[in-house]
Amino acid sequence: MNASAKKRLLTLREEVYQANIRLVEHGLVISTFGNVSGIDRGIGLIAIKPSGVDYADLSPKNLVVLDLDGKKVEGDLNPSSDTRTHVRLYREFPDIGGVVHTHSRHATAWAQARRPLPCFGTTHADYFHGPVPCTEVISDRQIGMDYEEQTAVQIVDAFKGIDYHGMPAVLVASHGPFTWGRDAAEAVYHAFILEHAAEMGALSVTINPRISGVKRTLLDKHYLRKHGKDAYYGQGKPHG
Amino acid sequence: MNASAKKRLLTLREEVYQANIRLVEHGLVISTFGNVSGIDRGIGLIAIKPSGVDYADLSPKNLVVLDLDGKKVEGDLNPSSDTRTHVRLYREFPDIGGVVHTHSRHATAWAQARRPLPCFGTTHADYFHGPVPCTEVISDRQIGMDYEEQTAVQIVDAFKGIDYHGMPAVLVASHGPFTWGRDAAEAVYHAFILEHAAEMGALSVTINPRISGVKRTLLDKHYLRKHGKDAYYGQGKPHG
Amino acid sequence: MNASAKKRLLTLREEVYQANIRLVEHGLVISTFGNVSGIDRGIGLIAIKPSGVDYADLSPKNLVVLDLDGKKVEGDLNPSSDTRTHVRLYREFPDIGGVVHTHSRHATAWAQARRPLPCFGTTHADYFHGPVPCTEVISDRQIGMDYEEQTAVQIVDAFKGIDYHGMPAVLVASHGPFTWGRDAAEAVYHAFILEHAAEMGALSVTINPRISGVKRTLLDKHYLRKHGKDAYYGQGKPHG
Amino acid sequence: MNASAKKRLLTLREEVYQANIRLVEHGLVISTFGNVSGIDRGIGLIAIKPSGVDYADLSPKNLVVLDLDGKKVEGDLNPSSDTRTHVRLYREFPDIGGVVHTHSRHATAWAQARRPLPCFGTTHADYFHGPVPCTEVISDRQIGMDYEEQTAVQIVDAFKGIDYHGMPAVLVASHGPFTWGRDAAEAVYHAFILEHAAEMGALSVTINPRISGVKRTLLDKHYLRKHGKDAYYGQGKPHG
Numbered sequence: 039m040n041a042s043a044k045k046r047l048l049t050l051r052e053e054v055y056q057a058n059i060r061l062v063e064h065g066l067v068i069s070t071f072g073n074v075s076g077i078d079r080g081i082g083l084i085a086i087k088p089s090g091v092d093y094a095d096l097s098p099k100n101l102v103v104l105d106l107d108g109k110k111v112e113g114d115l116n117p118s119s120d121t122r123t124h125v126r127l128y129r130e131f132p133d134i135g136g137v138v139h140t141h142s143r144h145a146t147a148w149a150q151a152r153r154p155l156p157c158f159g160t161t162h163a164d165y166f167h168g169p170v171p172c173t174e175v176i177s178d179r180q181i182g183m184d185y186e187e188q189t190a191v192q193i194v195d196a197f198k199g200i201d202y203h204g205m206p207a208v209l210v211a212s213h214g215p216f217t218w219g220r221d222a223a224e225a226v227y228h229a230f231i232l233e234h235a236a237e238m239g240a241l242s243v244t245i246n247p248r249i250s251g252v253k254r255t256l257l258d259k260h261y262l263r264k265h266g267k268d269a270y271y272g273q274g275k276p277h278g
Numbered sequence: 279m280n281a282s283a284k285k286r287l288l289t290l291r292e293e294v295y296q297a298n299i300r301l302v303e304h305g306l307v308i309s310t311f312g313n314v315s316g317i318d319r320g321i322g323l324i325a326i327k328p329s330g331v332d333y334a335d336l337s338p339k340n341l342v343v344l345d346l347d348g349k350k351v352e353g354d355l356n357p358s359s360d361t362r363t364h365v366r367l368y369r370e371f372p373d374i375g376g377v378v379h380t381h382s383r384h385a386t387a388w389a390q391a392r393r394p395l396p397c398f399g400t401t402h403a404d405y406f407h408g409p410v411p412c413t414e415v416i417s418d419r420q421i422g423m424d425y426e427e428q429t430a431v432q433i434v435d436a437f438k439g440i441d442y443h444g445m446p447a448v449l450v451a452s453h454g455p456f457t458w459g460r461d462a463a464e465a466v467y468h469a470f471i472l473e474h475a476a477e478m479g480a481l482s483v484t485i486n487p488r489i490s491g492v493k494r495t496l497l498d499k500h501y502l503r504k505h506g507k508d509a510y511y512g513q514g515k516p517h518g
Numbered sequence: 519m520n521a522s523a524k525k526r527l528l529t530l531r532e533e534v535y536q537a538n539i540r541l542v543e544h545g546l547v548i549s550t551f552g553n554v555s556g557i558d559r560g561i562g563l564i565a566i567k568p569s570g571v572d573y574a575d576l577s578p579k580n581l582v583v584l585d586l587d588g589k590k591v592e593g594d595l596n597p598s599s600d601t602r603t604h605v606r607l608y609r610e611f612p613d614i615g616g617v618v619h620t621h622s623r624h625a626t627a628w629a630q631a632r633r634p635l636p637c638f639g640t641t642h643a644d645y646f647h648g649p650v651p652c653t654e655v656i657s658d659r660q661i662g663m664d665y666e667e668q669t670a671v672q673i674v675d676a677f678k679g680i681d682y683h684g685m686p687a688v689l690v691a692s693h694g695p696f697t698w699g700r701d702a703a704e705a706v707y708h709a710f711i712l713e714h715a716a717e718m719g720a721l722s723v724t725i726n727p728r729i730s731g732v733k734r735t736l737l738d739k740h741y742l743r744k745h746g747k748d749a750y751y752g753q754g755k756p757h758g
Numbered sequence: 759m760n761a762s763a764k765k766r767l768l769t770l771r772e773e774v775y776q777a778n779i780r781l782v783e784h785g786l787v788i789s790t791f792g793n794v795s796g797i798d799r800g801i802g803l804i805a806i807k808p809s810g811v812d813y814a815d816l817s818p819k820n821l822v823v824l825d826l827d828g829k830k831v832e833g834d835l836n837p838s839s840d841t842r843t844h845v846r847l848y849r850e851f852p853d854i855g856g857v858v859h860t861h862s863r864h865a866t867a868w869a870q871a872r873r874p875l876p877c878f879g880t881t882h883a884d885y886f887h888g889p890v891p892c893t894e895v896i897s898d899r900q901i902g903m904d905y906e907e908q909t910a911v912q913i914v915d916a917f918k919g920i921d922y923h924g925m926p927a928v929l930v931a932s933h934g935p936f937t938w939g940r941d942a943a944e945a946v947y948h949a950f951i952l953e954h955a956a957e958m959g960a961l962s963v964t965i966n967p968r969i970s971g972v973k974r975t976l977l978d979k980h981y982l983r984k985h986g987k988d989a990y991y992g993q994g995k996p997h998g
Contacts, residue, residue, distance in 0.1 A: 256452060722871045729871050753836055
């Protein structure tokens with residue numbers, strides 16, 4: 039690795055570390071659950087949380103570094119047990135720079151209920167351009183293969199006909215949410231908004247069990263005023 | 279602007295700033311969501327939160343100042359994307375001095391469920407003289423027009439036959455709550471009470487799905503002991 | 519008032535002040551809602567929170583002191599608007615030394631749902647010897663009379679056949695809970711346990727809508743191991 | 759007791775004290791509810807929380823020490839009223855080193871609803887190898903006998919055909935959860951995870967009342983990747 043690549047890797051480690059810490063601050067993880075990774079596509083390297091390590095013991099230095107084949111490049115610890123899901127997503131979704139997996143309570147509850155999260159309102163529509171898809175339950179054949187990589191395959195299957203740019207989240211059936219973004223920080227932000235939308239969605243269903251999602255025109259209006267090419271929300275800077 | 283108007287504007291900026299901060303302290307907003315505005319009708323000026331700015335970066339100085347036509351008078355930043363809703367409400371409801379919009383979880387859940395919030399008890403009746411109305415879903419024609427201004431039109435339509443003095447809150451269908459008051463501080467206080475009533479309302483429906491609202495005589499008793507001309511709650515000072 | 523009575527009144531003011539503060543610390547009240555009173559039956563005086571005063575501004579000194587007829591003996595402020603309910607309860611239930619009223623979210627939700635809180639488990643049975651009763655909705659005739667005093671009449675009516683010693687709590691329909699105890703501190707403790715039981719009760723109903731209360735033998739076992747004459751819970755000191 | 763046994767007992771007292779404190783930090787208990795015990799099988803001694811003592815007043819020194827017959831060996835205070843349940847569990851489940859009882863809200867709500875907690879997802883499957891069993895309601899005959907010891911008998915009855923090694927938790931009907939582990943710390947950790955799974959389970963049922971548990975193959979995959987002899991989660995150290 040040349041000096042420039044080394045410097046970029048240091049930056050990536052720092053960003054992924056900060057994003058992992060923000061996951062805790064947002065209340066999205068308990069114990070050692072959850073993991074954030076980030077990729078620098080210029081140097082082809084991924085940094086990810088080690089497996090089963092307390093967040094309090096985490097540092098930029100003990101993150102594990104892998105290449106796009108999932109081969110460890112740096113690090114003494116085992117990478118997150120979900121690493122192969124992350125790596126495969128980076129290969130399948132070529133524009134994403136960060137991936138997050140949590141067991142946050144409301145998003146996980148929807149995943150456990152095996153229901154896509156309908157877009158019930160503008161909070162959701164501001165970030166997710168439609169219902170957040172829920173994968174099929176993973177097949178016994180896939181469980182018997184490389185389970186973690188097959189989890190990514192399930193996700194990709196759920197995105198047939200859906201643009202992952204406008205839908206930076208998925209519910210893995212009987213498991214929990216994965217989110218992504220331009221970088222690790224944005225992926226965490228999407229995990230945070232997803233949890234908020236999932237909580238309000240569960241409340242909406244409690245209040246009115248027959249409620250359906252918002253109509254397409256309202257969904258488009260809100261998503262596009264924030265993310266379309268004529269977006270007019272905010273101060274003209276990227277948001278997240 | 280003469281010296282007296284300048285001084286009043288400084289006061290307005292400070293009040294609106296404080297009200298925005300209280301929104302965060304009450305847990306009514308996450309991220310950059312939500313916005314508070316206030317008006318000084320003597321000088322005809324409105325101060326409002328800038329769009330997409332973190333609450334931590336907010337100050338009395340970076341608020342945006344507008345006139346009652348919605349024209350920017352002071353400020354470098356874009357005003358809240360919901361500004362035209364605020365401005366139109368100030369024109370339609372001539373006695374209000376502050377407007378708040380949040381995505382607070384329980385009030386938003388009722389808005390997403392597209393149900394008025396029934397008055398289930400005296401906590402609600404102490405502040406809202408009846409069920410909190412829910413607007414119709416905005417029409418495609420209105421979405422295609424000036425969406426944010428049409429949101430205010432939807433609100434005004436929902437208040438046919440309802441006195442906005444005794445009902446300082448509304449649920450915008452598929453979106454979230456707006457509240458108002460004599461000034462920005464009272465509008466925030468109403469947003470806080472609305473969230474509390476909406477939370478207890480969701481719980482009441484969970485416990486007894488067939489529950490209906492309180493009877494008119496009890497509603498009147500509680501609202502009027504606090505707000506009628508013979509009010510006897512508190513120490514004879516305005517409450518909020 | 520002689521010196522001994524004055525000293526006892528100071529003690530009562532301090533106890534009632536502390537109990538009001540604990541109400542806030544337990545998260546049982548928001549804003550200026552809720553009120554605690556205490557009585558010293560030896561001197562025949564009641565101390566109660568003033569109406570509409572922020573808890574931050576409360577002190578032993580600004581509590582209002584009344585006699586058992588509800589006549590103000592000391593204090594510059596108006597007493598809690600619910601004072602006549604407290605005073606009447608002290609007359610009707612001669613062994614109680616403290617009364618608490620809150621709008622705590624889960625207990626109020628049951629009151630709004632107009633359902634007694636069934637005894638679903640031993641947490642409840644440890645403190646409340648049966649379902650917590652819910653009053654009838656107050657009649658229009660009673661609303662037109664002295665409303666706050668009639669609230670106490672409603673409570674007493676709900677206790678026909680129930681011993682208030684073993685049931686230190688009630689849900690006032692469409693309103694919220696009242697609790698009592700040997701003194702103000704115990705009344706607050708009962709409000710705290712009631713809220714916990716009401717929260718778990720709402721969850722139990724969510725999980726199993728057809729669930730019924732515990733059987734009598736288990737209810738008796740738990741209540742009596744803590745409160746019966748052969749009680750063996752704790753260290754032999756009063757518990758609270 | 760020889761010097762080595764004394765030293766081991768000091769260590770046990772410290773571990774059990776720390777575990778009790780962690781129960782409070784995790785928000786699993788309110789007031790004086792809940793209790794943790796631990797056993798050192800080498801010296802045959804159990805340390806347990808005294809009954810009805812505030813957690814703030816707890817110290818390694820005021821724990822009560824008992825032998826496996828439940829006879830007090832050291833301590834001035836009465837042991838937890840649930841002591842006989844703990845002692846009997848240590849006799850019935852010979853490999854456990856710590857026992858926890860809480861009234862944590864969601865796990866207790868399931869116990870009150872008298873429903874086993876289905877395994878709805880991988881969070882649950884990572885720690886509990888199947889649905890968490892719920893005991894039968896205790897019989898009147900058992901209530902009339904040694905109630906607390908019979909509670910353990912109910913638990914053992916619920917484990918016919920279930921290996922307590924892979925299922926370190928139970929819901930006692932109309933009462934609340936008990937959990938266990940290799941030591942007091944792990945038993946507390948299991949109480950914490952159980953509460954999290956119970957909360958997400960209640961939410962899943964709200965979102966989809968007809969949801970069933972995960973399939974066996976997925977349950978096995980997750981449980982065994984963490985606990986099987988070929989476990990690959992974490993860093994190869996015991997997890998807890």
